[in-house]
Amino acid sequence: MPVPELVEQAREGKARAVARLISLVEDESSDLREVMAALTPHTGRAHVVGVTGAPGVGKSTSTSALVTELRSAGRRVAVLAIDPSSPFSGGALLGDRVRMGDHATDPDVFIRSMASRGHLGGLSWATPQALRVLDAAGFDVVVVETVGVGQSEVEIAGTADTTVVLLAPGMGDGIQAAKAGILEVGDLYVINKADRDGAQQVKRDLRSMLRLAERTDDAWDPPVLATVATTGEGVAEVVTRLDEHRAWARESGALERRRERRARDEIEAIALTAMRRRWGAVDGDRLDDLARRVASRGLDPYAAADALMETS
Amino acid sequence: MPVPELVEQAREGKARAVARLISLVEDESSDLREVMAALTPHTGRAHVVGVTGAPGVGKSTSTSALVTELRSAGRRVAVLAIDPSSPFSGGALLGDRVRMGDHATDPDVFIRSMASRGHLGGLSWATPQALRVLDAAGFDVVVVETVGVGQSEVEIAGTADTTVVLLAPGMGDGIQAAKAGILEVGDLYVINKADRDGAQQVKRDLRSMLRLAERTDDAWDPPVLATVATTGEGVAEVVTRLDEHRAWARESGALERRRERRARDEIEAIALTAMRRRWGAVDGDRLDDLARRVASRGLDPYAAADALMETS
Numbered sequence: 376m377p378v379p380e381l382v383e384q385a386r387e388g389k390a391r392a393v394a395r396l397i398s399l400v401e402d403e404s405s406d407l408r409e410v411m412a413a414l415t416p417h418t419g420r421a422h423v424v425g426v427t428g429a430p431g432v433g434k435s436t437s438t439s440a441l442v443t444e445l446r447s448a449g450r451r452v453a454v455l456a457i458d459p460s461s462p463f464s465g466g467a468l469l470g471d472r473v474r475m476g477d478h479a480t481d482p483d484v485f486i487r488s489m490a491s492r493g494h495l496g497g498l499s500w501a502t503p504q505a506l507r508v509l510d511a512a513g514f515d516v517v518v519v520e521t522v523g524v525g526q527s528e529v530e531i532a533g534t535a536d537t538t539v540v541l542l543a544p545g546m547g548d549g550i551q552a553a554k555a556g557i558l559e560v561g562d563l564y565v566i567n568k569a570d571r572d573g574a575q576q577v578k579r580d581l582r583s584m585l586r587l588a589e590r591t592d593d594a595w596d597p598p599v600l601a602t603v604a605t606t607g608e609g610v611a612e613v614v615t616r617l618d619e620h621r622a623w624a625r626e627s628g629a630l631e632r633r634r635e636r637r638a639r640d641e642i643e644a645i646a647l648t649a650m651r652r653r654w655g656a657v658d659g660d661r662l663d664d665l666a667r668r669v670a671s672r673g674l675d676p677y678a679a680a681d682a683l684m685e686t687s
Numbered sequence: 688m689p690v691p692e693l694v695e696q697a698r699e700g701k702a703r704a705v706a707r708l709i710s711l712v713e714d715e716s717s718d719l720r721e722v723m724a725a726l727t728p729h730t731g732r733a734h735v736v737g738v739t740g741a742p743g744v745g746k747s748t749s750t751s752a753l754v755t756e757l758r759s760a761g762r763r764v765a766v767l768a769i770d771p772s773s774p775f776s777g778g779a780l781l782g783d784r785v786r787m788g789d790h791a792t793d794p795d796v797f798i799r800s801m802a803s804r805g806h807l808g809g810l811s812w813a814t815p816q817a818l819r820v821l822d823a824a825g826f827d828v829v830v831v832e833t834v835g836v837g838q839s840e841v842e843i844a845g846t847a848d849t850t851v852v853l854l855a856p857g858m859g860d861g862i863q864a865a866k867a868g869i870l871e872v873g874d875l876y877v878i879n880k881a882d883r884d885g886a887q888q889v890k891r892d893l894r895s896m897l898r899l900a901e902r903t904d905d906a907w908d909p910p911v912l913a914t915v916a917t918t919g920e921g922v923a924e925v926v927t928r929l930d931e932h933r934a935w936a937r938e939s940g941a942l943e944r945r946r947e948r949r950a951r952d953e954i955e956a957i958a959l960t961a962m963r964r965r966w967g968a969v970d971g972d973r974l975d976d977l978a979r980r981v982a983s984r985g986l987d988p989y990a991a992a993d994a995l996m997e998t999s
Contacts, residue, residue, distance in 0.1 A: 408989040415987040429742070504988070631982065638988065639978035643963070645992035650962050651955070666951035670943065675727040676816070676950065677720040680957035 378406050382413040385512045388451070390485055393512045397487055400504045403648060411504065414511035419634075421453075421510040422621050425535030426520045427557075432543040433567045437604040438520050442478050444610045450515040453485040455505055457521045485514065502534060503641035516617075532560035533636045537620045539563045539613070542581065544573035558584055561597050562620045565613060569601035595623055654683050690718050694725040697824045700763070702797055705824045709799055712816045715960060723816065726823040731946075733765075733822040734933050737847030738832045739869075744855040745879040749916040750832050754790050756922045762827040765797040767817055769833045797826065814846060815953035828929075844872035845948050849932045851875045851925070854893065856885030870896055873909050874932045877925060881913035907935055966995050 376384075376395070384392035396414075399406055426441070428434050438454055445452045478484040489505060502519065509517045521531050532538045540561035564585070566577050582599055598616050602609035624630035654662055665682060668674040674682075688696075688707070696704035708726075711718055738753070740746050750766055757764045790796040801817060814831065821829045833843050844850045852873035876897070878889050894911055910928050914921035936942035966974055977994060980986040986994075 411989050412987040415981075415984055419984055507988070634982040635975070635978045638981035638991075639974055641988045642977055642981060642991040642995060643966070643974060645988055646966065646995045647959060647962070649992065649996065650959070654955070654958065662951055662955060663947070665954055666947045669727075669950035669954060670946040672727055672731055675724040676819075676953045676957055677723050679950075679954040680961065683954060683958045684961065 378409045379413065382410060382511075385414075385508065386417060388483075388513055390482065393453075393485055393508060394487065396508045396512075397489075397501075397505050400501045400508065401489065403652075407504070411507065414507055417511040418507055419510065421506075421514050422516045422617070423506055423510075423534070423536045423637075424516055424518050424617060425531035425538040426518055426541065427522070427531050427538065427560075428541030428543075428567075430522060432541040433604050434520055434522075434541055437541055437565065437567055437602065437610075438518055439478065440602070440604040440607050440610045441518060441613065442484055443607065444614050445516055446478070446481065446484065448614070451483040451513065453509040453512070453514040453517045454487070455502070455509065455517065455519045456486070456488045457490075457502065457519065485509070485512075501644075503637050503644065506534070506637070507641070533633070533640065536624060536630055536633055537562045537617055539565055539617070541565050541567050542577055543568040544571045544577050562595065563613065563616050564597055564599045565609075566599065566601045567604050569609065570603050574601060594627055595620065595629070690721045691725065694722060694823075697726075697820065698729060700795075700825055702794065705765075705797055705820060706799065708820045708824075709801075709813075709817050712813045712820065713801065715964075719816070723819065726819055729823040730819055731822065733818075733826050734828045734929070735818055735822075735846070735848045735949075736828055736830050736929060737843035737850040738830055738853065739834070739843050739850065739872075740853030740855075740879075742834060744853040745916050746832055746834075746853055749853055749877070749879055749914065749922075750830055751790065752914070752916040752919050752922045753830060753925065754796055755919065756926050757828055758790070758793065758796065760926070763795040763825065765821040765824070765826040765829045766799070767814070767821065767829065767831045768798070768800045769802075769814065769831065797821070797824075813956075815949050815956065818846070818949070819953070845945070845952065848936060848942055848945055849874045849929055851877055851929070853877050853879050854889055855880040856883045856889050874907065875925065875928050876909055876911045877921075878911065878913045879916050881921065882915050886913060906939055907932065907941070 376392075381392050381395060385396050396410060398404075399410060404410075424441075426434060426438055435456075438456075442452050442454065478486065487505075489501065506517060506519070519531060519535060538560050540557045540563070542557075542564065543566065564581055566574050566581070568574065578599055578601065585597065585599070600609060600612055600616065602613060604610065621630070624633070662683060665674065665679040669676050669679050688704075693704050693707060697708050708722060710716075711722060716722075736753075738746060738750055740749075747768075750768075754764050754766065790798065799817075801813065818829060818831070831843060831847060850872050852869045852875070854869075854876065855878065876893055878886050878893070880886065890911055890913065897909065897911070912921060912924055912928065914925060916922065933942070936945070974995060977986065977991040981988050981991050
């Protein structure tokens with residue numbers, strides 16, 4: 376299908392066209408330039424919500440419950456699930472996707488998994504461009520779900536308009552939470568599995584740690600909420616607070632700053648991909664030749680990098 | 688201190704000179720080129736051991752126990768602890784560093800934390816170059832400790848000569864382990880806290896999952912070991928197996944392949960840093976200007992990337 380038609384169909388919300396455009400992003404298609412130029416004027420409307428948390432807190436169930444709640448308010452929702460890059464994850468993630476299956480037949484819900492890949496980051500390098508596709512396709516809310524340990528929760532906070540950090544009782548003590556760097560990034564904190572022992576303790580610990588943490592957007596005091604995602608308990612309140620944060624972000628200028636950050640990452644990702652392709656890092660062997668010489672100590676790495684850049 | 692003297696002192700194993708060289712790496716010093724050219728001929732000897740695992744499995748305690756065991760065999764050991772990039776982690780990690788304090792006064796043990804930063808990866812981009820410093824400084828074993836969820840355990844497996852994946856009872860079920868992508872990357876699996884309930888179950892689950900996982904280096908059958916890092920139980924066996932893996936890797940050619948991969952990452956990291964600096968992504972505002980125009984939809988991201996690359 377020619378690009379203008381594909382873009383037109385995606386803007387009408389046709390799932391197949393949206394999926395096709397995201398595949399073009401992932402495949403680094405030569406059509407991407409045309410696609411992005413066509414989509415850009417139609418972006419800027421979607422509320423991008425990042426959902427992150429350690430394995431086991433119930434991210435997929437929470438995302439599914441959030442989608443149910445947003446749908447009941449008539450909003451169109453897209454979910455972008457960023458999987459750790461593992462050849463094994465296709466199988467292991469089946470459980471998650473099955474749980475999302477409640478929404479599989481709803482034409483106003485779009486669900487897509489993306490692998491994070493290469494060493495260029497915990498999020499997929501293609502995330503900002505995929506968000507651009509979903510935004511232009513008219514989704515009211517785009518949920519980006521990531522495993523939140525290490526780098527990815529910092530990245531998601533830079534990418535999303537609103538970041539939801541999920542926790543659960545029994546997932547490790549407060550120091551572990553601080554280690555994972557979640558205290559600076561959440562706009563909302565949600566204690567899931569709130570019907571389990573220890574939920575109140577997690578809430579108290581988190582609140583006292585949040586009081587100690589230094590925050591950038593100090594005009595926003597992140598609420599700590601409680602849910603039972605399997606029953607939907609507390610999820611309506613999460614949606615209310617998401618909307619409040621969005622309104623605050625718009626008025627305070629925080630939304631604009633985050634969108635600039637997202638654009639910055641997107642531009643840099645495109646430029647770096649272009650450079651890596653020129654260097655043969657994407658699919659050539661120029662870099663491999665240099666690596667062999669460095670590994671055998673025949674060349675130092677700076678001289679190799681010079682040689683690499685000269686080829687571009 | 689002039690570079691040749693610094694390199695000389697580092698090669699004599701002087702901790703201050705080693706620390707200074709790693710700081711030069713982290714600061715992207717203009718002396719780095721000279722440093723790396725001077726160090727490269729003296730590298731290729733150290734055994735680089737990656738230690739990874741989810742928060743709470745006892746990574747720092749295990750690393751400390753491993754260092755004790757290696758020291759009792761008279762080996763010189765360096766530890767590079769890669770922290771999630773969080774302004775908070777300095778404080779939160781104090782506990783870890785205190786546990787490593789047993790070795791603080793041992794001149795043949797070098798311990799260094801490095802922040803992973805930017806969106807260029809779960810490992811620090813500077814890791815390969817820091818490893819080059821420690822290798823040239825004559826450490827027999829260099830342990831790289833990372834939080835293993837998402838991207839970082841794949842990266843550490845590409846970086847280390849031997850990768851140790853730590854697990855512990857009660858840290859989530861088998862599916863979570865598979866999600867974290869650990870099944871392809873471990874050369875050794877160690878169930879820490881083996882005196883706790885459920886350790887045998889974790890061992891059984893892991894073994895059956897490993898049988899299902901597709902592995903690249905299929906000539907090496909990764910052992911599943913058990914330790915109690917707090918008492919040192921089982922740690923001698925870990926060292927024995929590390930040595931076995933190293934011998935196997937050397938003979939099979941796996942070591943050479945991994946070192947080429949490491950060189951490849953190092954060259955690419957140097958070249959990408961050079962490009963990002965030219966673009967003003969490192970400390971200029973050229974990229975910020977473009978990001979503002981893209982965020983306000985006045986420019987599409989490909990056109991912005993073109994403009995960025997033209998400035999270089």
